[in-house]
Amino acid sequence: MSQNLISVKNLSFSYENADVPALKNVSLDVFKGDYIAILGTNGSGKSTFSKLMAGFLPLQEGVIEVQQTGKPIGFVQQNPKYQIIATIVEKDTAFGPQVLRLSEDEIARRTSESLKTVDLTEKTKANTNSLSLGQTQKLALAGILALETDILILDEAVSMIDPETRKSILDVVDDLHEQGKTIIHITHDIDEARRANRIVILEKGTKIFDDTLENFEKDGAEFERLFGVTNPDVYRRAEKSARAHGAGSQGANGTNAPGGKNAPGGTNAPGGTNAACDSHAPCGTAAATGLDAASITDIALAFDGITYDYTAKKPARAEKATGKATGKGTGKGAKSAPDTTIAQDTTAADSALTTAPGSAPAVDHVSLAFRRGTITALLGKSGSGKSTLFELGASLLAPTSGKVFCSGKTALALQDAESALFKPVAADDVAFGPENQGLKGKELLKRVKDSMDICNLPFKEFKDRSILELSGGEKRKLALAGIIAMDSDIIFFDEPTSSLDPKSREQFFSLIQKLADEHNKTIIFSTHHSEDSLAADRTIHIERGKIISDTNPCAVPNFQAETENLRYKEHAGLLSGLRNTSLGEFVQKNTPIHKMNILAKTILFLILFIGNTMLPQIPVLIGFCVASAIYALLAHFSPKKLFFRMVKILPWILFFFVWQVLLFPVNEGDTIWWSWKFLKFTDANLFSLIRMMLHFFGAMTTLSVFVYSTEITEILDGMKKYFHINVFVFFMLILRFIPLLTEELSHIVKTQIIREGIKSTRGFFNKVKAILPIIVPLMVQTIRRSSIIAEALEARGMK
Numbered sequence: 018m019s020q021n022l023i024s025v026k027n028l029s030f031s032y033e034n035a036d037v038p039a040l041k042n043v044s045l046d047v048f049k050g051d052y053i054a055i056l057g058t059n060g061s062g063k064s065t066f067s068k069l070m071a072g073f074l075p076l077q078e079g080v081i082e083v084q085q086t087g088k089p090i091g092f093v094q095q096n097p098k099y100q101i102i103a104t105i106v107e108k109d110t111a112f113g114p115q116v117l118r119l120s121e122d123e124i125a126r127r128t129s130e131s132l133k134t135v136d137l138t139e140k141t142k143a144n145t146n147s148l149s150l151g152q153t154q155k156l157a158l159a160g161i162l163a164l165e166t167d168i169l170i171l172d173e174a175v176s177m178i179d180p181e182t183r184k185s186i187l188d189v190v191d192d193l194h195e196q197g198k199t200i201i202h203i204t205h206d207i208d209e210a211r212r213a214n215r216i217v218i219l220e221k222g223t224k225i226f227d228d229t230l231e232n233f234e235k236d237g238a239e240f241e242r243l244f245g246v247t248n249p250d251v252y253r254r255a256e257k258s259a260r261a262h263g264a265g266s267q268g269a270n271g272t273n274a275p276g277g278k279n280a281p282g283g284t285n286a287p288g289g290t291n292a293a294c295d296s297h298a299p300c301g302t303a304a305a306t307g308l309d310a311a312s313i314t315d316i317a318l319a320f321d322g323i324t325y326d327y328t329a330k331k332p333a334r335a336e337k338a339t340g341k342a343t344g345k346g347t348g349k350g351a352k353s354a355p356d357t358t359i360a361q362d363t364t365a366a367d368s369a370l371t372t373a374p375g376s377a378p379a380v381d382h383v384s385l386a387f388r389r390g391t392i393t394a395l396l397g398k399s400g401s402g403k404s405t406l407f408e409l410g411a412s413l414l415a416p417t418s419g420k421v422f423c424s425g426k427t428a429l430a431l432q433d434a435e436s437a438l439f440k441p442v443a444a445d446d447v448a449f450g451p452e453n454q455g456l457k458g459k460e461l462l463k464r465v466k467d468s469m470d471i472c473n474l475p476f477k478e479f480k481d482r483s484i485l486e487l488s489g490g491e492k493r494k495l496a497l498a499g500i501i502a503m504d505s506d507i508i509f510f511d512e513p514t515s516s517l518d519p520k521s522r523e524q525f526f527s528l529i530q531k532l533a534d535e536h537n538k539t540i541i542f543s544t545h546h547s548e549d550s551l552a553a554d555r556t557i558h559i560e561r562g563k564i565i566s567d568t569n570p571c572a573v574p575n576f577q578a579e580t581e582n583l584r585y586k587e588h589a590g591l592l593s594g595l596r597n598t599s600l601g602e603f604v605q606k607n608t609p610i611h612k613m614n615i616l617a618k619t620i621l622f623l624i625l626f627i628g629n630t631m632l633p634q635i636p637v638l639i640g641f642c643v644a645s646a647i648y649a650l651l652a653h654f655s656p657k658k659l660f661f662r663m664v665k666i667l668p669w670i671l672f673f674f675v676w677q678v679l680l681f682p683v684n685e686g687d688t689i690w691w692s693w694k695f696l697k698f699t700d701a702n703l704f705s706l707i708r709m710m711l712h713f714f715g716a717m718t719t720l721s722v723f724v725y726s727t728e729i730t731e732i733l734d735g736m737k738k739y740f741h742i743n744v745f746v747f748f749m750l751i752l753r754f755i756p757l758l759t760e761e762l763s764h765i766v767k768t769q770i771i772r773e774g775i776k777s778t779r780g781f782f783n784k785v786k787a788i789l790p791i792i793v794p795l796m797v798q799t800i801r802r803s804s805i806i807a808e809a810l811e812a813r814g815m816k
Contacts, residue, residue, distance in 0.1 A: 019048035020084065022168060022199055023070060028079035029222075030065055032486040039065040039486075041222040043079075047168075052200045054213035054230075056243055058518045059490025062222040063203045067092070067172045070201070073808050091166035092812045095173040095489055095516060096433070097150070097157040100809045106148070106156060107132065107141045113164045113813035131162040134189055149400040151182030158186060160813060162193075169193060171202045173489070175209070177432075177515045179398040179545040187212060205518045207244050218243070244519050251526045251552050254392065258554035258569065313574045316424065317539035318410060318507050319386040321573050323419035325405055325562075326378040378417065379405040381562035386571040387507075389424075390537040392529055394550035395557050402562040403543040404432060407509040410541070413767055422576040425506025429771050432511040434489075434496040436764035443487070443495055444469070444480035450503040450772035468502035469495075471531075473524050489516045497525070501532070503772060508532070510542035514549060526552035610652035610726045621648070622723040629715025635704065638711040645718040652726045662717055 025045040031038040040062045047053065047070075057063050068074045070081060071092040083090070094100055103109040110131050114124040132138050135155035140148065148156060154175065161169065171190065175183040191212060194200050204210055216233040218226035226239055234240060246252065380402045387393060397403050408414045409421060411429035431437045440446035447465045456464060466476040472494045479495075487495065493516055500508060510529070514522045530552065532538040542553070550556040555569040605611070610618070625648060628641040649659060690699060769775045 019050055021046055022049050022084045023047035024082040026080045030069060030077050034483055035486045039222050043224045049199055050197055051215055052194050052213040053215045053217055054210040055203045055217045056210060057219040059521055060488040061219040063219055064172050067170050067203055071170055086167050088166045089164055091161040091164060091169040093157055093161055093171050093174040095176055097154040100157040101145050102809060104145055106143050106145060109145055109156060110159045110163050113160055116813055127163040131159040134162055135159045151178040151399045154178050155186060168199045173203055173516055246523060248523060248527060251523055255551045255553055315388050316386050317389040319422045319573045320383050321420045323380055323383045323409055324378050324417045325380040325409055325414060326417045378562050383564055384573050386573045387539055388571055389539055390533050392533050392540040392553040393555045393557060394553035395541060395543040395559060396547060396550060397559040401559045403559060404511055407511050411509055420581050422581055423507060427507045428500050428503045428505035429509040430497055430500040430511060430513060433764060434493040436761060437496045437768045438484050438492060439765060441484060443482045446495060447498045447502050450499060453773035464502050468498040471528055472498040474498060490521060493517060507539045513542055604725060606653055608651060608653050618727060622719060625719040626716060629719060630712055635708055642711055642715045645715045649718050649722050652722045654722050654725055659718060663714060
């Protein structure tokens with residue numbers, strides 16, 4: 018008989034303030050060499066069960082006995098970016114072995130072999146922020162493989178990536194199983210489940226099935242309940258639409274092959290001109306689709322020669338980023354206008370493949386038009402440009418060149434559902450957008466109730482639920498409900514079915530078809546699953562920023578200037594600033610500061626930084642500021658760049674200074690130089706302002722120069738060489754946490770903009786108004802991220 022590695026007996030668990038337990042009296046034995054697929058609908062308790070087995074949640078009721086093998090249980094979560102510890106690929110993979118205090122040779126061996134196993138050898142020295150989503154998932158797996166664990170738990174670990182990358186990861190898992198490893202895979206996918214030899218099903222926190230794969234497939238009732246289609250018409254829309262337009266592109270069997278074979282007339286030409294159209298008319302013209310000038314009113318949204326390039330580091334100036342050099346309505350692309358490049362956005366989920374210097378634009382001269390009341394599926398691998406195109410359409414990005422036209426309000430449901438939720442209670446989060454639109458009372462309540470009900474989150478059951486106690490699938494549904502509650506005319510859904518069970522996916526497609534057919538909404542959703550496109554009227558395939566096929570192309574007509582979507586002007590500055598903050602600034606130079614030993618460099622930085630921020634005496638501060646200026650000159654740091662940074666900070670210094678004048682009373686002995694009513698300006702105020710400016714100048718200068726002259730790997734190697742492992746880990750987490758929070762802040766800002774929490778960020782006072790509603794959500798997400806990082810550390814063997 019096989020060795021019993023994990024024995025779970027009578028396990029129950031409840032989240033704080035939850036009405037019902039997440040798990041109820043679950044028992045399970047996991048034997049050496051098992052390959053178990055744990056199935057169940059969203060909210061059935063699968064992730065809770067896996068986290069309890071991995072030791073991430075405290076036991077409440079029941080017993081979990083794990084056979085001590087001297088190795089931690091390997092645990093890979095659904096969202097890979099939450100599991101990355103370091104900023105460099107090889108450093109991240111090496112983290113676990115370093116925590117285990119292995120020799121340098123053994124650490125190097127495990128790191129090399131793990132990266133080779135997941136096919137990331139060429140990315141060894143790459144920044145982890147530069148990886149695509151699929152590559153990030155591979156890296157998360159490599160970090161666990163380096164522990165050489167005997168038990169591997171995958172919690173929907175491949176649900177967010179394209180089929181090709183998913184298969185490569187699952188093939189690695191199959192190889193591990195053949196080597197004798199024990200695999201526990203939580204999934205909603207039948208093909209993934211069929212790789213296992215044992216099926217366990219949870220439903221409402223209770224185990225209802227535990228048997229072989231063969232017996233599961235024979236059990237028609239359970240198979241049909243989890244994977245059966247109750248409304249086949251949902252997936253026949255593409256076929257009906259093809260017949261209606263005379264395309265016949267879907268085929269009699271209802272399949273929709275990605276890669277261009279489904280497009281009538283061939284594939285699209287590079288540059289975004291829809292070549293998949295009638296061969297008797299030139300592509301991109303009204304004659305190609307029978308669209309005349311009067312039918313412009315039928316078009317809800319159009320991209321006219323849109324290009325977006327993440328590689329340029331100069332932020333766009335909103336007034337010049339409208340693509341004025343674009344040809345009018347030709348759909349053939351556009352010439353780039355000067356000074357319209359955009360800062361690299363490392364937060365875009367699928368932009369990473371196109372962000373390397375010298376690479377192609379994320380979106381490359383795309384021309385597309387979308388009819389009102391239609392549903393479009395956008396297919397493409399991670400890194401193909403889907404999310405970037407959506408953010409351009411939702412006016413979160415300013416195009417490098419080209420124009421966006423729209424006839425109504427746009428909304429975008431972001432791919433990262435958890436970052437799009439920041440109210441503590443479910444109904445309050447859904448109500449956030451409509452409240453910003455001015456809805457109140459019964460009208461607001463009805464909008465919230467209808468949106469939650471239509472997303473299969475019954476209002477009565479979920480209205481008072483804490484966000485924290487929702488499952489991953491339930492959070493995604495809630496994020497969708499919040500967008501639907503906005504009642505926008507054009508809605509983008511970025512990977513909306515990721516982490517949803519098959520029934521919930523079917524319900525989502527029924528929902529968007531109802532929105533299109535009954536409410537005339539224009540729906541555009543991205544997906545990695547070609548079968549999902551059967552629920553759409555039209556399928557567009559994008560690769561490396563170019564449109565390669567289009568099953569139902571629509572020409573871009575000549576729009577009037579007033580229909581151009583310029584909403585990004587209201588918040589381009591804030592989002593651009595966040596993107597710039599997330600970028601590394603290290604530049605390789607042969608200066609005295611660059612060449613310093615890392616220990617000496619760090620000590621010099623700390624002396625200057627602490628002196629500039631902590632010392633109160635103005636003469637001493639002036640001395641430290643002078644020293645910081647010399648520090649910058651020795652590093653050849655641009656005085657112009659430093660000047661503009663100070664100019665940007667100056668309004669904030671004055672803002673905090675005014676608050677200081679308002680809040681702090683006049684002390685005895687202060688000389689009053691000016692007064693008006695209750696306001697008094699004293700010599701102490703002046704000295705305080707001078708002191709504040711010196712603090713900011715010195716701190717900004719030293720921090721900028723240190724980041725400019727010191728590479729992250731150099732810092733980490735220095736920490737490891739000169740300090741204890743715990744100090745090294747502490748500094749590494751700080752370096753990782755700062756970009757994570759910047760990314761989190763970017764998601765919050767995007768969500769606020771999409772849901773009209775931020776109307777405008779032009780002007781200083783609008784910036785202040787924009788920041789205030791962000792503070793609390795950022796604090797909440799900071800706490801959540803800290804908890805996630807703690808789990809990631811524990812998964813790598815750090816207790």
